[in-house]
Amino acid sequence: MVAPIAGPDVRVSSAAVIAIAMTLNELCTNTTKFGALSVPTGRVDIAWTLDPTMQRLHLKWTEQNGPAVRAPDKRSFGTRLVETLGKQLKGDVHLRYEPSGFVYALDVPLVSLTAIAPE
Numbered sequence: 001m002v003a004p005i006a007g008p009d010v011r012v013s014s015a016a017v018i019a020i021a022m023t024l025n026e027l028c029t030n031t032t033k034f035g036a037l038s039v040p041t042g043r044v045d046i047a048w049t050l051d052p053t054m055q056r057l058h059l060k061w062t063e064q065n066g067p068a069v070r071a072p073d074k075r076s077f078g079t080r081l082v083e084t085l086g087k088q089l090k091g092d093v094h095l096r097y098e099p100s101g102f103v104y105a106l107d108v109p110l111v112s113l114t115a116i117a118p119e
Contacts, residue, residue: 007048010057016113019085026078027061027104036066036101055110063101071097089113 012020028037036042048059063069072079079095082104086093091108 005046007059008050010048010050010110010113012113016089019088023082023085023104023106024061026082030078031063031066031102034067035069036063039066042066042101050110057106057108057110057113059106059108061102061104063103066101069097069099069102 031037031042031044036044042063042065045062045064046060047062048057050057082095083093086106086108089106089108089112091106091112094103094105094107096103096105
């Protein structure tokens, strides 16, 4: 079960949409194979907030009620992908393997989401 998905409206450029969509695709793939959504009781919460003072968006993907979580022994392609996509947006990516579930956090400048890429 995915719920809730919550956050304020944010206008996002097409380049940023691609990076965010690829990240969410990777997170969805992993959670259905190995994470919270691989079991009937699992859930994923997706939320974001805006920090108007710092002009940043904070996005958080939180898995709960899934199988036991532990950090991988090696960094996988998917891990490198979501980290690289966050850095492409000039953001900070944090991956946490908590006992309650996997957590992905992205802290990104709003200008990286709203700027139109040069043609």
